[in-house]
Amino acid sequence: MSLKAKMIVDKDFAISEIDDRIYGSFIEHLGRAVYNGIYEPGHTTADENGFRGDVLGLINELQVPIVRYPGGNFVSGYNWEDTVGPKELRKRRLELAWRVVETNQFGFNEFVDWAKKANTQVMMAVNLGTRGIDDARNIVEYSNHASGSYWSDLRRSHGYEQPHNIKTWCLGNEMDGPWQIGHKTAAEYGRIALESAKVMKWVDPTIELVACGSSAIGMPTFPEWEATVLDHTYDHVEYLSLHQYYGNHENDTPTFLARSLQMEDFIRTVAATCDYIKAKKRSKKKMFLSFDEWNVWFHSNEADRKMDPWQIAPPQLEDVYNHEDALVVGTMLIAMLKHSDRVKMACLAQLVNVIAPIMTSNGGGAWRQTIFYPYMHASVFGRGKALVPLVQSDKYDTKEITDVPYLESIAIHNEEKEEVTIFAVNRHLEESLPFEIDLRSFGSATVIEHIVLESDDLKAVNTELQPNRVVPHNSGNATADGLSIQASLPKASWNVIRVKV
Template identity: 55%
Template sequence: MSPQPTARFTLDPAFAVSEVDPRLFGSFVEHLGRCVYTGIYEPGHPSADADGLRTDVLELVRELGVTAIRYPGGNFVSGYKWEDGVGPQERRPRRLDPAWRSTETNQFGLAEFAGFVRKAGGEPMMALNLGTRGVAEALELLEYANHPGGTELSDRRIAHGVQDPYNIRLWCLGNEMDGPWQTGHKTAAEYGRLAAETARAMRQIDPDLELVACGSSGQSMETFAAWEATVLQECYDLVDHISLHAYYEELDGDRDSFLASAVDTESFIENVAATCDHVGARLKSKKRINLSFDEWNVWYMRSGRSPVTPPEDWAEAPRLLEDHYTVTDAVVLGSLLIALLRHADRVKVACLAQLVNVIAPILTEPGGPAWRQTTFHPFAQASRHGRGTVLDVRPDSPRHTTRQYGEVDLLHATAVRDETSGAVTVFAVNRSRNAPLPLEVTLHGLGLTGVAEHSVLADSDPDARNTFQEPERVTPHPATGTALDGGTLRATLEPMSWNMIRLT
């Protein structure tokens, strides 16, 4: 086999994309399966604190580095009554959750979530039920959560033992309202009007809230782009972001296409941004709508690898969507992170869905341990070292052909500069399944002098995973031979690998 041609790109601080909004490293907690119960919340667990939160999970969440945490859904929110999850736990009602055919005990609600976010070091991103509810209920939740006191609802919060307001700044105006599966599904015109009226009313109470309108549930939706255009025609000057959701999985053994999933992610981002700008131009608005990619991940929803419906109807916290991720999945997730960073000028919020147990980087066992999935590692590294300014990366890369996306680059890469220290971190994926990829990066005007670290996530077994029995089977390992000499970084990327190269 002849050696693989070298992939190249140039970094120069004069050519930058944008500063990274820390909320790009967000996550998502939904009342779905075991994300909440026996995930983040399990009174009686050996590690549980006084509030019933698993401290072993909290430690991993802090290590993961998540920022904004979206709650309480997801499909769940479109049938949810927020009032059920406040006040004394012994008086909270049990409800049927039609979204996931489960029984919701409401033992975990707004106060418990706010406590979890505070201890995790993140910020809340609250989703409103615009499926079965509307403007009035949104205003009531806003008053309960954010008003200091002196009104019925804010005084009710105080009577529930929470003196200070939660001060939630970031709100989602519903969830996936374009989807026929959604409780209270609406047409674009119906939803656009509802989103506009809800946003207008919320801003009468607090004009400085950040509001996210529902975009398409995926680029493959028949209504894609037309949905965004219609919705934004109604609410463009009333909202700050529009949402994107995307999930990827390997189908029919087509691993090359799966490894190139970020081609779709980048296309999705660029198409939604173009649609937003088109509507803004039509409205002659000087405002720019940013993007909230508030659900994204690898999810084997069609392959049957994990159950989507509970084996027993109306069970409490059934095991649902518990994908056990492989090395291949982790490399794809790393590539999706690269796609988000490459578009940091428009993507200001992004939420890995979800945080624990449900298609998550963290798994737990009831009464037992918590451990890191393979996908934990790229996210944690990107969140820790991907803060700063994204530099413009335009690779000259060898290519190969995929069934789904045609010809794609084997190299997928971005770079982030820490403006305080001047350090630069390169994140790179080699999409080739069997060949190492030589890499050369020319550095201009960055004052870099050495390689602090080249960390790799790859394995001779692309289907290796971390399990209850072997929680550390897959972890990043150091690369050898990476060097910075004469203004050029040279490295070799292992086959099918996620790479983090830190330059000082």
């Protein structure tokens, strides 16, 4: 068949200014994300705080604007007081979410210090599983109140004279899930989230809050959960969370590559539910979305089931990502950018070792997984306004999903730099895709570069010994002809076309 695809974009037809925090990530006390991930005292690259410098270098390449911490399922059993003050006095705990021993040698203040080194903001989660209202107000006081109260003065006694001023807080994690410590019904969670939100903002009125939405689109309570929770919390929170992971369990790559269409359906349904509660409450306030857990996750499931309990920082959820996983991550990024009018924050889960773009070996090196590259490209080049994509593309059907366009694409206009960046995935596994981009409203266009991530082997991975098996090149063939860009997108490829306008 003779394939073709075209996209028309107009600078006056913008979806939204993109909130930089859409390129956020996530560090949980899980597996080797913290210990031997971001924190490894004694490592040859470690600084005086024990933070791995090689890992910080890779994170700085990603330009991560915000990082969610400390969980995840972990937070529902989290006693933050165990993690501050002299390290020799900190208690070891059985960590029930992931069945390991938590030493608490890396705690709340250490994470704040690390975030500064990583040039990122903190998105802090509070425990609404085993704890609640009192704990929520106390941690905000410890973190954000200047001085003159018990908790703020305790922080100062720990060596932090100035408040941390953390502005973004999550009200628990996945409270709809039976696996969650302190699992609640929607009404139970809605009540405690409301009351916690009130006191947290009484301590610091400048903070923003994220209420828990459903753990995934397949949850039996979705989307009634969202409606009930927002019925309680709508006037007191700024964001509602979404979580979703995808995997190629059946080795059906065409369906796997189409999952981002289901992700868009998820976003649309949650936004519609928010708008229903807005109408019900006669509110003028728009509820925004925080997609604060998203990724591909399935490779490590079998190994994780065989893990012995009560170890310290064992290798859990260490998916080794291949080329097709990188393509799916690219389509998921495009899906969120297409809805950047509602999705203002998002967190690739997670950042290091645990279902992550960055991997390390204990005492050894750090390297970029395949998914590192679309995430980095989006974060570095995807700042500005997302433009409405008018796409014409040949399509295909799978057993589950029909009318899947071979082309998945979005354009970002950075007015300050006078650039348009096009992110594009060719889903076709056998053929290249001729691609025309009509930039009719921009006056002139010159191609800066055309970056391509491609591989003849969909299952190819990067390892410590072979870290560059799947890497992007800038030998794409995009050219400008007046206000039209012509390119050929290689089969099964992620593309970044940067244009001066």
